Amino acid sequence: MGSTVVSVITEEERAARSRRACDAAVAAATALGLDASEAEVLYDVFSVVVDLAPSPVVARVPVVTPRGITSAGFQRTELDVSRWMASRGEPTVVPSALVPAEPVERDGFTMTFWEKVEGVLPGDYDAVKRMPSVAHLHSILAEYPGEVGFFPGMQGYVDLAFDDLEGREDLLPAADLARARAEWAVLSPLIASPSAFARVFPGVPVQVVHGDAPFYNLIETADAVLYSDYEHVGVAPVEWDLAHTGEEAIASYDAAAVDLGLRAVDTDVLRAMERLRDLQMVAATAMIPQLPLLADGLSSTLQTWRATEPWRDLPSP
Known part of the structure; x- marks a missing residue:
């Protein structure tokens, strides 16, 4: 059954959504006793990030989430992991000590409050240079x-997401969706449970991992490199x-x-994880009506995926 057609948000509607999220963050901060009289939006993509100046606090307000996903659970994980990392003395963003470390609901938004990091440098996102930090993070997590x-x-x-993409050739061609569904049917059982994964990849351990491109989610200042964005922390292979x-x-x-006593990367597991990431990106096209800039952002990823051979079966254990 095809999904109901959803119109693509206009730039005016997106700007209005951003203002509503900012207003909600200011109202929530004020109710918690913060002075947010000089608040401004720093960032607006999947979340609206609000500098609650003059208070040294930043609010993170999700505004674009996949259907079926509720922000509060992921936000609690992020708050818990960041506090635990800080308790270990690891360089990390931390929840603001000026308000309770828990998700706050206001005007239809659920948000979290973070200590503002001063002097953030432009990131070069060099994966090769940042991999030692990722390995260290894995050793801690x-x-x-x-x-x-x-x-x-x-x-x-x-x-x-695949259900929502049925009949939406304006978002994803039917042939792409059919291929993605076929590959997902093969690969999804692999990640149904740790035991299912172990049957295909015996001897390859799983552990708590960051879950969302940790090399990209590092915040650099002149004095430190901070880990951040733990919303998708979960158990998986590294x-x-x-x-x-x-x-x-x-x-x-x-x-x-x-050097850290960790295992080396398993190339067969890596290939499977890369194809699962491809399918995650295909599924993300369902969010284009909420976030039109995704169309351009996903274009090269989809082209690269289309050029690969379809994934037909799992490796034999």
């Missing part, structure tokens, strides 16, 4: 004691964090991993 899911959000997210970073980056990771 392997000890995280909190409860997190196995590939959290992937199962429901991809299935619902290769989930390393997909599509390139051979040089993998070599850089392996060199750092050896």
Whole structure:
């Protein structure tokens, strides 16, 4: 059954959404006793990030989320992991100590409040250079004691997104959707549970990982490199964090991993994780009506995926 056609948000509607999110953050901050009289929006893509000046606090307000995903659960994970990282003395963004470290609901938005990081430098996003930091993060997260899911959000997210893309050739050609569904049918059982993964890749351990391109989500200042964005932390093989970073980056990771007593990257697992990431990006086209700039952002990824051979079966254990 095809999905109901959803109109694409206009630039005026997007700007209005951003203003509403900012206003909600200011209202929530004010209710919590902060002075946010000079607030301004710093960033607006999947989340609206608001500098609550003159208070040294930044609000993060999700405005674009996949169908079936609720922000609050992921936000609690992010807050818990960041506090735990800080308790270990690791360089990380931290929740603001000026308000309770919990998601806050206001005017239809759910938001979190963070200590403002001063002096942020432009990121060069060099995966090769940043891989030692990723390996170190994996060595720390392997000890995280909190409860997190196995590939959290992937199962429901991809299935619902593909359903929403039925009949939406303005978003994704039918042939692409058919191929993506076929590949997902092969690969999704792999990430249904740790035991399912172990049957295909026996001896390859899983652990708590960042879940969302940790090399990209580093915040650099003149004095530190901070880990950030733990919303998608979950249990998976480390290769989930390393997909599509390139051979040089993998070599850089392996060199750092050896020094930390971690295992080297398994190339078969990496290939499977890269195709799962491809399907995650295909599914993301369902969010284009909410975030039109995704169309351009996903274009090269989809072209690269189309040029690959379709994934037909899992490797034999």
